[in-house]
Amino acid sequence: MKHKCIYCGIDKDLSESDIIPDALTNARVLNKNVCRIKHNNRFSDMFESEVIEALGFITNELDIKSSKGKKYAAYDAAITIEGVDYNLKLHGDNEIFNGKVLKSSDNTHMISSYDRALKIAKGESKVEMLDVNMIEIEKKVRINNGIFFEISMYRMLSKIAFEWYCAKNDVSDHYNEFDDIVGFITTGNGINPVSIVQEEALYEMIDQEVNLGSHTLIAFEKHGGEVDVLISLFGLLMYRVVVTKKRPNNCNNNFLYTELRTDSSRKEIIHQSMEEAELKFAQNFAPENFISAGVVNGVTLMAPKNISPVSDMVLYPILFNVVQYLSSVNEDAMEPNPKINKIFLERLKNITQASTLQKKSIKRFVNETFYDGHERIVLNPYTSNKKAIVMFYAVYLIGISKEEILDDKILQKILKEGLTCSANGDFIVDDDTENRLKSIMMKNENYSEILEIGAAKVMNWKN
Ligand SMILES: [Zn+2]
Structure with a gap:
């Protein structure tokens, strides 16, 4: 069978699309059925680069950078040195004094190496020595949290959910069931399929199993055939994306989980449905899967034959709970509110105070x-x-x-x-x-x- 673009159905010049932009993850995931120009390259200018630029500070904090670029993304910072403000573009934390000339925001002060400062000032009297190891430095970064509620962010999240769900189901053509989301991704018009999860308990549940700064994706099918994808972006906010109201007949994998970690490792779970996942999980505890592990005080101890990794034993029940809740309740917000801001700021604080x-x-x-x-x-x-x-x-x-x-x-x-x-x-x-x-x-x-x-x-x- 010929492979065709999942957006437009043409079969020429297909390319590998980074489902999550390369600059936002160290663990790449690809969809190979996306036409090169119209539905891969152009998305970068349409909405991705705006998001990437605005998230520069966060990707820096998590040591995430594009595999193509040498440098980490730049971000704006205001630095106060001995009471004078300087506005800088930083690529990292430790490069404030790296030989560059720093100009204060009010243009009255400059900082540089002593030799360079002498040249610029044309005389010693105007140059003052600073011991960078003894001065007080305060760094402030303005986080553009508006970007988390922009149309460009919603288009990017829709693209991630759609391309990831298609990749996990080997979709290699355009299906009409995806017309709504494709329309929103490619034009920004139509109904926004993205909403923001605001139940703190759900965040805490996912946190139990997921590493700091990971992207986590969960797909599930609701009664009536709607497919939703939950995206936890850097663990900062969780979004729900309605990928389709009616699941296409040949999309059979509808209980999916992927965690993409900042150290580039990943964890994946694929099942056809929650029922199938529950069955597989329960089989771990079936009697025929246990062998005797010895007798203590007359009691035979049984151990599982194929011991699945401990993390799965914890992860599965969490997924069942999260999916069950999200399939039956929708209390999501469409816009930021105090509840969401509180969730976001607490998680951001965690990221900036944690060292991986x-x-x-x-x-x-x-x-x-x-x-x-x-x-x-x-x-x-x-x-x-x-x-x-x-x-x-x-x-x-x-x-x-x-x-x-x-x-x-x-x-x-x-x-x-x-x-x-x-x-x-x-x-x-x-x-x-x-x-x-x-x-x-x-x-x-x-x-x-x-x-x-x-x-x-x-x-x-x-x-
Ligand atoms: Zn296309």
């Missing part, structure tokens, strides 16, 4: 901080930067460790001994923790050298 300690994030930190010719690291007791302190502390632990060659296992061992992380390596930092980690390092008079040793080990860590 993994190879990618630590390598990035070391490359941006311990670049060739960088100055000796002196921790600034007056500035708060929770993420950077956790990273410095991780490098410090690597530096004092006897391990010379790093790999993922050794890294996790070093971190586990030095920090109390959650199982997946997320580490949420409050003020007390930050101060505690800082003072442990600063009490060691050789900490700058230890940091250099740790950084060298990270840099030698081959990909």
Whole structure:
């Protein structure tokens, strides 16, 4: 059978579409039945690039970047240095003083290297020395949370839900059942199929099984044949997308789950229906699947023959609950409201205060901080930067460790001994923790050298 575009049905010049734009995930998912120009490339200008740009700060915090680009997305930040405001475009956290000339917002002050400042000022009298390790720096980032409720966001979410559902069902042609959503994605007109989930309990349920910053997608079929896709975007907000009011006959997989993690790993579950998933799940507990594990005090203990991973045993019941609830109740909001804002801000705070300690994030930190010719690291007791302190502390632990060659296992061992992380390596930092980690390092008079040793080990860590 010939493959055709799921949007328009033409069979020429098909291409692989990134279901979620490449710049918004480290774990790519593709749909191969999308025509190259009209329904792949053009979406980028139509709505995707606006969303990507507005989410620059969040992708930076989660160490997510496009596989094609070298740099992380830029975002606007207002920095106050010794009481003077500077507006900057940043690509990362640690590049405020990287030789660039900073101009204050009111154009009365400039910051640069001493030599450069002398040249610009044409004389010593106008130049003042700043010790970057002792000054107070305050960084403020304005989060464009409006983007979460823009038409461009709704079009992108519709595209993700539609292309993902089609990919999981091997759809390779345009079906009339998808006319409504295709119309909305391609023109922005028609009924918006996206609504915002505002039950906090649902967020908490998904959180139990999903990593920090993951995208999670869940598809389910309602009575009457409507197919909905739930999208949890970075775990910040959950949206429901009505993909079709009437499921096409040959779309057979209607209980779907995908988690795309920031470390590029993923988890997938595919079943035809919730009933089938429940049956499979129940079979795990059927007597014929158990073998005797021994007799204790006259009682025979039974253990499952094929022990499914523990996480599935927890994940399935959560999915059943979430899907059952969303199939029968729709209390979704169409616009932001105080309830949704509260959910959003709490989750955003979690992301900005959590460090995901993994190879990618630590390598990035070391490359941006311990670049060739960088100055000796002196921790600034007056500035708060929770993420950077956790990273410095991780490098410090690597530096004092006897391990010379790093790999993922050794890294996790070093971190586990030095920090109390959650199982997946997320580490949420409050003020007390930050101060505690800082003072442990600063009490060691050789900490700058230890940091250099740790950084060298990270840099030698081959990909
Ligand atoms: Zn097309």
